[in-house]
Amino acid sequence: MSKKIITIGRQFGSGGKQIGEALAKKMQVPFYDKELLKHAAKESGICEEIFDSFDERPTNSFLYSLVMDPYSFGFGASPELPLNHKVFLAAFDTIKNLANQDGSCVFVGRCADYALKDVDGVLNVFIYANLEDRIKRISQKYEISENNAKDMIKKEDKSRASYYNYYTSKRWGEMKGYDICINTSIYGIEKTVDMLYEIITKY
Secondary structure, eight states: OOEEEEEEEEEESHHHHHHHHHHHHHHTTOOSHHHHHHHHHHOEEEEEEHHHHTTOOOOOOOOHHHOOOEEEEEEEEOSOOOOOHHHHHHHHHHHHHHHSSOOOEEETTTTTTHHTTTTEEEEEEEEEEOOOHHHHHHHHHHHHOOOHHHHOOOOHHHHHHHHHHSSSSTTTTTTGGEEEEEEEEHHHHHHHHHHHHHHHHHO
């Protein structure tokens, strides 16, 4: 199989991460999710805890950025980029560097589709599901009530959309921005993995 790079955007509770992991395992290639933070932290010199605090979180809050990094707004001796921008750019560079390495890989989230928009051989996927199914999945996974699961889903989706829309020229979850969009409420996790694998091996 020639080099294939897969990026997966996903609604919270849709099974996108699980699909990414299973697809990477089936392809026998590296999978990058939280692992990406470790790479970016190592390469940039910014501690991993800071990366984790900004991971797919809204970044357009002046107050939040000011509290996290007051020197970036001219209140110190060396005004420079806000910390949230440094973190994004470090992750952005890491995604591109990993994609340029020999071999295929799977990225989940973190604007990977945008980071690799000028790279050949990239397939951009978005995973979504019916709200009722997402609520059940999150409720079972975290052992919380369905009402709490629904609130968590709304919060996480809003956070991911804010992060994605802020840093890219696209809209999170807008189908025209992806090559393939799959509803796991219809196809399930395993069949979705099988369908993506078949597509990948043929395109």
